Amino acid sequence: MSANAKEAILAAGRLSAQAHGYGGLNMRELAGEVGIKAASIYHHFASKAELAAAIAERYWQDTKAWLDEVESRHQDPKASLREYPDTFRNSLVNGNRLCLGSFLGAEYDDLPEPVRRQVQTFADVNVAWLQDRLIEAEMVEKENAEDRARAIFAAIAGAQLVARSRSDITIFDAMITSYQRAGLLPQ
Amino acid sequence: MSANAKEAILAAGRLSAQAHGYGGLNMRELAGEVGIKAASIYHHFASKAELAAAIAERYWQDTKAWLDEVESRHQDPKASLREYPDTFRNSLVNGNRLCLGSFLGAEYDDLPEPVRRQVQTFADVNVAWLQDRLIEAEMVEKENAEDRARAIFAAIAGAQLVARSRSDITIFDAMITSYQRAGLLPQ
DNA sequence: CAACCCCTATCTAACAATCGGTAGGCAAGA
DNA sequence: TCTTGCCTACCGATTGTTAGATAGGGGTTG
Numbered sequence: 001m002s003a004n005a006k007e008a009i010l011a012a013g014r015l016s017a018q019a020h021g022y023g024g025l026n027m028r029e030l031a032g033e034v035g036i037k038a039a040s041i042y043h044h045f046a047s048k049a050e051l052a053a054a055i056a057e058r059y060w061q062d063t064k065a066w067l068d069e070v071e072s073r074h075q076d077p078k079a080s081l082r083e084y085p086d087t088f089r090n091s092l093v094n095g096n097r098l099c100l101g102s103f104l105g106a107e108y109d110d111l112p113e114p115v116r117r118q119v120q121t122f123a124d125v126n127v128a129w130l131q132d133r134l135i136e137a138e139m140v141e142k143e144n145a146e147d148r149a150r151a152i153f154a155a156i157a158g159a160q161l162v163a164r165s166r167s168d169i170t171i172f173d174a175m176i177t178s179y180q181r182a183g184l185l186p187q
Numbered sequence: 188m189s190a191n192a193k194e195a196i197l198a199a200g201r202l203s204a205q206a207h208g209y210g211g212l213n214m215r216e217l218a219g220e221v222g223i224k225a226a227s228i229y230h231h232f233a234s235k236a237e238l239a240a241a242i243a244e245r246y247w248q249d250t251k252a253w254l255d256e257v258e259s260r261h262q263d264p265k266a267s268l269r270e271y272p273d274t275f276r277n278s279l280v281n282g283n284r285l286c287l288g289s290f291l292g293a294e295y296d297d298l299p300e301p302v303r304r305q306v307q308t309f310a311d312v313n314v315a316w317l318q319d320r321l322i323e324a325e326m327v328e329k330e331n332a333e334d335r336a337r338a339i340f341a342a343i344a345g346a347q348l349v350a351r352s353r354s355d356i357t358i359f360d361a362m363i364t365s366y367q368r369a370g371l372l373p374q
Numbered sequence: 375c376a377a378c379c380c381c382t383a384t385c386t387a388a389c390a391a392t393c394g395g396t397a398g399g400c401a402a403g404a
Numbered sequence: 405t406c407t408t409g410c411c412t413a414c415c416g417a418t419t420g421t422t423a424g425a426t427a428g429g430g431g432t433t434g
Contacts, residue, residue, distance in 0.1 A: 005383080005384090019296055020294075020296065020297060021208075021210070021293065021294065023208070023210045023211060024210060024294075024297060026418090026419080026420095027419080027420065027421085028418090028419085028420095036383090036384070036385090037384075037385060037386080038420085038421090039384080039385070039386080039387095039421080039422080039423095040383070040384050040385075042420095042421070042422080043382080043383060043384070044383090047420080047421080048420065048421090096296070098293060102293065102345075102348060103293050104352075105348050105349065105351065105352040106208065106285060106289065106290050106293045106348060106351075107207075107208065107211075108351060108352045109206055109207065109283070110207055110211060116352075119352060120352065120353070123349065123352070123353075144365070144368070147358075147361040147362065147364065147365045148365045148368075148369065150349060150358065150361070150362055150365075151342075151346065151361075151362040151365035151366055151369070153345075153349065154342065154345035154346040154348065154349040154350075154362055155338075155341065155342035155345050155346070155366075155371075156345070157345045157348060157349065158289075158340075158341035158342050158343070158344045158345020158346070158348065159338065159341040159342070159345070161289060161292050161293060161341065161344060161345065161348070162292065162310065162337060162340065162341040162344065163341075164292065164293075164295060165291075165292040165295040165303075165306060165307065165310070166307070166310075171334075171337065174334040174337070174338075175334065175337055175338040175341055177334065178331070178334045178335045178337075178338035179338055179342075179371070181327075181331070181335075182335070182338070182369065182370045182371040183369045183370035183371070184342075184366070184369040184370070184371050192409080192410090213392090213393080213394095214393080214394065214395085215392085215393085215394095223409090223410070223411090224410070224411060224412080225394085225395090226395085226396080226397095226410080226411070226412080226413095227409070227410050227411075229394095229395070229396080230408085230409060230410070231409090234394080234395080235394065235395090
């Protein structure tokens with residue numbers, strides 16, 4: 001295992017947290033998925049709180065990398081915006097999982113401080129990226145861009161939440177289509 | 188206490204579940220808020236699962252009653268739609284709490300079956316009411332009304348989720364305004 | 375080259391706290 | 405006297421976390 005163990009813990013922990021949240025994240029179960037014992041996790045992470053913070057930090061870093069890759073792949077900002085819901089969709093396809101930011105957002109009151117900071121950063125990363133694309137696409141006036149970006153972020157996260165509790169991806173797609181028809185997202 | 192105890196348990200349980208979810212709902216703590224001992228709860232509810240199901244059932248019943256009252260207060264369906272986000276807003280004002288449907292929706296995988304049913308009913312109640320108002324207001328074609336209704340429900344739940352993790356009601360209001368400007372909600 | 379040591383990564387075993395839930399008793403009103 | 409509503413006391417399971425041991429690899433030293 002060695003240095004790979006830490007990465008394996010982060011990867012499995014992310015999947016577990018997306019399915020069960022911070023409260024449902026279980027050290028023994030997580031260790032079992034990685035193939036080690038629970039005590040061994042403490043060799044890599046000082047506590048459950050710090051583990052969760054590391055998971056959340058890695059999560060927004062991966063998200064940011066993916067968003068930047070999407071942006072660089074299109075010259076049309078509207079094309080980037082059309083692709084934006086795909087991460088959320090993929091989480092549903094991949095084990096009916098939730099966006100980590102949404103789950104931890106729900107549990108926010110019971111979250112340790114270091115985890116809270118990473119959750120906020122995740123939201124900031126998404127909103128900033130959306131804001132830039134909205135301005136490039138000239139879809140809103142500059143002074144409304146941030147609010148509109150946050151509204152889009154919230155709407156898609158909400159669609160994922162609702163679709164998940166039906167375990168039905170088709171209603172996620174239907175909601176995205178509705179957002180497009182209504183004018184919240186570009187068609 | 189007597190017959191009032193059951194009602195008090197339901198009321199306190201709802202508030203606790205809106206703040207900490209099903210997993211965070213604690214029998215001892217809940218009993219303490221009501222002024223009884225944890226064991227006494229089992230005189231009124233057979234298990235935590237049945238208690239949570241009763242809380243969720245009461246929740247959608249109260250929601251439905253409020254929605255019907257809103258509808259009867261306005262003759263203009265758009266006026267009803269404008270008032271719709273207020274329940275979600277009030278939960279934030281009242282202790283930064285989440286819609287119970289959203290919290291339980293996040294925890295859906297770990298929910299006992301009877302609770303799941305009530306969560307779905309809550310979503311159905313909201314979507315059905317929104318669908319009726321949208322049709323009355325002639326805001327969408329009939330075949331798209333349900334999808335649009337669910338999209339609005341999801342968007343507002345998402346806005347509440349995002350606003351909660353900032354403990355900031357003003358950004359909730361800003362997102363609702365954005366939805367109106369974009370055309371998702373009537374202005 | 376061999377003996378030594380130490381660091382890394384993991385283990386077993388256990389602790390203390392907390393959880394949902396149960397058994398059985400007690401008091402009061404019908 | 406029987407039912408209702410609550411209690412005390414406890415059980416077993418699970419949780420995050422810690423202490424201490426062990427195995428192996430790499431570097432230093434004789």
